[in-house]
Amino acid sequence: MRPLILISNDDGVNAKGLHALEEIAAEFGDVVVMAPLNNLSGQSHSITGIRPLRVREERMAEGRCVYSCDGTPVDCIKMATEHFCPRPPDLVLSGINHGSNSSINVIYSGTMGAVLEATMLGFKAIGFSLLSHNPDADFEPGVPYVRHLIGQVLQKGLPEGVSLNVNIPKLPKGEIRGIRICHQSKAQWRDSFTQRIDPQGRPYWWLTGKFECNDPSTDSDEWALTNGYVSVVPVHTDLTRYDAIGKIQNLTI
Amino acid sequence: MRPLILISNDDGVNAKGLHALEEIAAEFGDVVVMAPLNNLSGQSHSITGIRPLRVREERMAEGRCVYSCDGTPVDCIKMATEHFCPRPPDLVLSGINHGSNSSINVIYSGTMGAVLEATMLGFKAIGFSLLSHNPDADFEPGVPYVRHLIGQVLQKGLPEGVSLNVNIPKLPKGEIRGIRICHQSKAQWRDSFTQRIDPQGRPYWWLTGKFECNDPSTDSDEWALTNGYVSVVPVHTDLTRYDAIGKIQNLTI
Numbered sequence: 001m002r003p004l005i006l007i008s009n010d011d012g013v014n015a016k017g018l019h020a021l022e023e024i025a026a027e028f029g030d031v032v033v034m035a036p037l038n039n040l041s042g043q044s045h046s047i048t049g050i051r052p053l054r055v056r057e058e059r060m061a062e063g064r065c066v067y068s069c070d071g072t073p074v075d076c077i078k079m080a081t082e083h084f085c086p087r088p089p090d091l092v093l094s095g096i097n098h099g100s101n102s103s104i105n106v107i108y109s110g111t112m113g114a115v116l117e118a119t120m121l122g123f124k125a126i127g128f129s130l131l132s133h134n135p136d137a138d139f140e141p142g143v144p145y146v147r148h149l150i151g152q153v154l155q156k157g158l159p160e161g162v163s164l165n166v167n168i169p170k171l172p173k174g175e176i177r178g179i180r181i182c183h184q185s186k187a188q189w190r191d192s193f194t195q196r197i198d199p200q201g202r203p204y205w206w207l208t209g210k211f212e213c214n215d216p217s218t219d220s221d222e223w224a225l226t227n228g229y230v231s232v233v234p235v236h237t238d239l240t241r242y243d244a245i246g247k248i249q250n251l252t253i
Numbered sequence: 254m255r256p257l258i259l260i261s262n263d264d265g266v267n268a269k270g271l272h273a274l275e276e277i278a279a280e281f282g283d284v285v286v287m288a289p290l291n292n293l294s295g296q297s298h299s300i301t302g303i304r305p306l307r308v309r310e311e312r313m314a315e316g317r318c319v320y321s322c323d324g325t326p327v328d329c330i331k332m333a334t335e336h337f338c339p340r341p342p343d344l345v346l347s348g349i350n351h352g353s354n355s356s357i358n359v360i361y362s363g364t365m366g367a368v369l370e371a372t373m374l375g376f377k378a379i380g381f382s383l384l385s386h387n388p389d390a391d392f393e394p395g396v397p398y399v400r401h402l403i404g405q406v407l408q409k410g411l412p413e414g415v416s417l418n419v420n421i422p423k424l425p426k427g428e429i430r431g432i433r434i435c436h437q438s439k440a441q442w443r444d445s446f447t448q449r450i451d452p453q454g455r456p457y458w459w460l461t462g463k464f465e466c467n468d469p470s471t472d473s474d475e476w477a478l479t480n481g482y483v484s485v486v487p488v489h490t491d492l493t494r495y496d497a498i499g500k501i502q503n504l505t506i
Binding site: 039041042043044045046047048049050052053054055074075078079082083104106107108113116120121122145148149152153156158159161162164165178179180181182183184186188189191192193195196202203204205206207209232233234235236237238239240241242243244245247248249250251252253 | 292294295297299300301302303305307308327328332336357360361369374398401402405409411412414415417418431432433434435436437439442444445448449455456457458459460462486487488489490491492493496498500502503506
C-alpha cells in the first residue's frame with residue numbers, strides 16, 4: 001500500500017503553498033488534505049470549542065482527497081486523523097507556509113500548531129515555510145529540499161516525539177546552499193500595536209511589530225537562513241525547562 | 254514605589270478566577286488587569302492580525318486599573334505592557350484559570366499563552382489554574398499557595414527565560430499537601446470530535462475528547478496533582494528538542 005500523507009496549513013485551503021506541497025507529496029503516496037477554509041495565520045495551537053465545525057469536500061481524485069474545515073489548523077489535524085483519513089497517516093505535513101516560522105515565530109504559527117498536534121498524536125510530522133509572504137510566492141527553488149526531507153523522513157523516521165520545523169530562504173533557483181540542523185533562535189517581536197483614531201475620535205490598535213533577534217549563535221535557524229541555508233529545527237511539545245527544576249526548589253512549601 | 258503587577262487570563266474579564274487573583278495581587282502592589290472581553294479558552298498563543306483591537310476601561314480605583322480588550326490573551330499582554338502599564342510590570346500573572354493547564358494542556362491554553370508572551374518580552378510571569386471548570390469554583394483553598402508563590406517570585410525572581418505553570422488540585426481547605434516542582438507530564442487528548450446531524454441531515458462536529466496520560470513518572474505534574482500537591486512546572490518558549498539535533502544530522506545535504 002502507498003504511504004498516506006496528510007497535509008494541512010494555516011494560510012487556507014486555496015493557498016499556493018498548500019498546492020505546491022500537495023504536488024510534491026503526491027510523488028510519494030496517497031494524499032489527504034484538510035486545511036482551514038480561510039487564512040488563519042497566527043492561530044498557534046488554538047482549538048475550537050465554542051461552536052461546532054463543518055467539513056467540505058473540495059476536490060476528489062484518485063489518491064487525492066482535499067477537504068476544507070471551518071476550524072483551526074489543530075482542529076484540521078484532529079478531525080482528519082480521526083474521521084477522514086482512510087488509514088493512519090504515515091506522515092503529516094503542514095505548509096508550505098507563506099512567511100517565516102523560524103525562531104520564536106514557531107510559537108505563534110498555526111502551520112506549526114498543526115505539526116505539533118500531529119506529533120502529540122504519535123505521527124511523524126514536518127512543517128515547511130518559505131520566507132516570503134507574497135501570496136504568489138515562487139516555491140520552486142525550495143522544492144528539491146522539501147522533496148528530500150519528505151523522502152528521508154518517510155524512509156528513516158524521526159526520533160520519538162520529535163517533529164521538524166523547516167524554513168526555506170527566499171533565494172533564486174540554485175542559490176540555496178544546503179540544509180542545516182539548527183536550534184530555535186532567541187528572538188522576540190517588539191512594538192506590537194500601533195494606534196489609530198476612528199472617524200468618531202475613538203482609538204483602535206493594529207497588530208504590527210518588529211522582529212528583534214539577539215542570538216549570536218551560528219547554529220541557530222536565523223543564522224542558517226541569513227546565510228542561505230534551509231533551516232531544520234527538531235521541535236517537541238514539552239515546554240518544561242528541565243535545567244530550572246533544581247534552581248526553583250526554594251519555591252516549595 | 255510599589256511593585257506593578259499585570260494580570261490577564263483567558264476566561265475573560267468577568268471570570269471569578271481573575272477577580273480572585275486580582276485580590277491577592279493587590280496585597281503586593283499596584284495592579285493593572287487587561288483581560289479578554291469574553292471567554293477565549295483554548296486560544297493558545299494566538300494573536301489578532303486580521304482586524305483592529307479595541308480596549309475598554311472596566312473599573313478604575315487607586316492602584317487598580319482594569320481593562321478589557323477584544324483580542325486574545327497574548328494580545329492583552331502585548332497591548333498592556335506597551336500602552337497601558339504606567340511602568341514596566343515587576344510581575345505578570347495569568348488566571349486563576351477555571352480548569353487544568355497541567356500536562357499537555359499548557360500548549361492549548363490561552364492563560365499560559367499570556368504567560369509565555371510575558372516571558373518572551375522579558376518579564377517574570379506565573380500562570381495559575383484550578384482543576385475545576387465550575388464558573389463559581391471555590392478558589393479559597395489555593396489562595397495561600399498563590400500568595401506564597403507571588404511573594405517568592407517578587408522577592409527572589411526566576412531564572413532568565415523561565416516562567417511558572419502552576420496548577421492547584423480541587424481539594425477542600427487544609428487538604429492540599431504542599432507544592433511540588435515538576436516536569437510536564439506526557440499525555441494527549443484522544444477522540445476529539447463527535448459527529449451530530451443537523452435538522453437538514455448534514456453532519457457537524459463538536460470538540461470533545463478524553464485525556465490520556467501515559468506518564469508513570471512521580472515527578473510529573475499529573476502525579477503531583479493526583480496526590481494532592483500544587484504542581485509548579487518551569488516552562489520556556491524554546492521548542493527545540495536539543496538531544497535530537499545530533500540524531501537527525503543525516504537529513505542534511
